Amino acid sequence: MRAHARPWPGPGASDRPAVRRLLPGMALAALLLALGLLYAPVVRVLAQRYWPVPSLSxxxxxxxxxxxxxxxxxxxxxxxxxxxRPRRAAGALLLALGLLMLLAGSGLQLAQLAVLSLAPVLAGLGLLLSGPALLRRQGFGFFFLLFLVPWPEWMTDVVTQPLKLGVSAVVEAVLHHAGYPVARQGVMLDVGPYRLQVADACAGMNALFMLEAFGLLYLHLLRHTSALRNAVLALLIVPVSFTANCVRVLVLALLTYHGGDALAQGFMHEFSGLVLFAAALALLAPLDALLRRAARPS
Known part of the structure; x- marks a missing residue:
């Protein structure tokens, strides 16, 4: 009977399975770091040029x-x-398309194109590393990306101009019936000796986009099965935002008339916007409850 000596495993051999388990996480961390470095200039441009604008804040x-x-x-x-299974050909094609969009958007200073490039980049990476199932799970995120894009004014004016005119007309009617000296010319309101312009920030462009974005996020998180109820609740965000901003402009007009321009345009201007946005967003839950009750069979 011959005895065979067992080979010495050597230093670190027992750690190899643990290292193998850490490799996917390390690769994911490296990928996220690379994406962060790749899109850091885009985020810097957004923070410096677009996010200080009230309607894009x-x-x-x-x-x-x-x-x-x-x-x-x-x-x-x-x-x-x-x-x-990963789809390497489709993933590589989408990744290349996204990188070309990022390069073109950065070179031509088109922030919209640079932000939109994130969709094919993430989709391509998802197909390369996992497959279509991951993309289906991330589907709402790709849709939510549209709210990050700083759309040009010639596109948003289609929404903002009727909204500003409507808000200013409602505020004029309320103040007139309350006995205040008020006159309106387009989006300009003359209240006593003061002249107020119903700008995008006051007319709710910021609140409208935020309410629509987070209202849809609310629907996504609750995962309602009724498509009709989801559509109705999404449409109700617009009149809720309109009503909230009519109240906001009315309050600012009253503050200006009674306390002067400095009071209305200082802290109260920003604070009233935050409060009314929170109140309008809070209305979604009771509206959802009413829709659920109306849809319940009697």
């Missing part, structure tokens, strides 16, 4: 929510077993 909140949506969808997908 919701950008940082949308970006943070967007990152949370993609992270949550990717985490849920990773925890579940899927009989899915």
């Amino acid at each position: 919701h950008g940082p909140l949308v970006l943070a929510t967007l990152l949370a949506l993609f992270a949550a969808a990717t985490w849920q997908h990773a925890r579940q077993a899927h009989a899915d």
Whole structure:
């Protein structure tokens, strides 16, 4: 009987399985770091040029929510077993398209194109690393990305101009019936000795986009099965925003008339916008409850 000596495993051999388990996480961290470095100039341009504009100030909140949506969808997908295979050809094509869009948007200083390039870049990476199942799980995130894009004024004016005219007309009618000296010319309101312009920030462009974005996020998180109820609630966001901003402009007009321009245009201007946005967003839950009750069979 011959005895065979067992080979010495050598230093670190017992750590190899643990290292193998860490490799996917390390690769994902490296990928996220690369994406962060790639899009850091785009975020810097948004922060310096677009987000200080009142109608686009919701950008940082949308970006943070967007990152949370993609992270949550990717985490849920990773925890579940899927009989899915990577689509390397389609993934590489989408990734190349996204990088070309990013390069063109950065070179031509088109922030809209640079932001939109994030969709094919993420979709391409998803197909390369996992497959179509991951993209389906991340579908709402790709839609939510549209609210991060700083759309040009010639596109948003289609929405803002009727909204500003409507808000100013309602405020004029309310003040007139209350006995205040008021006159209106387009979006200009003369209240006593003061002249107010119903600008995009006052007319609710910011609140409208934010309410629509986070109202749809609310529907996504609740995962209603009724498509009709989802559509009705999404449409109700517009009159809710309109009503909230009529109240806001009315309050600012009264503050200006009784306390002067400095009071209305200082802290109260920004604070009233935050309060009314929160109040309008809070209305979605009771509206959803009413729709649920109306849809319930008697």
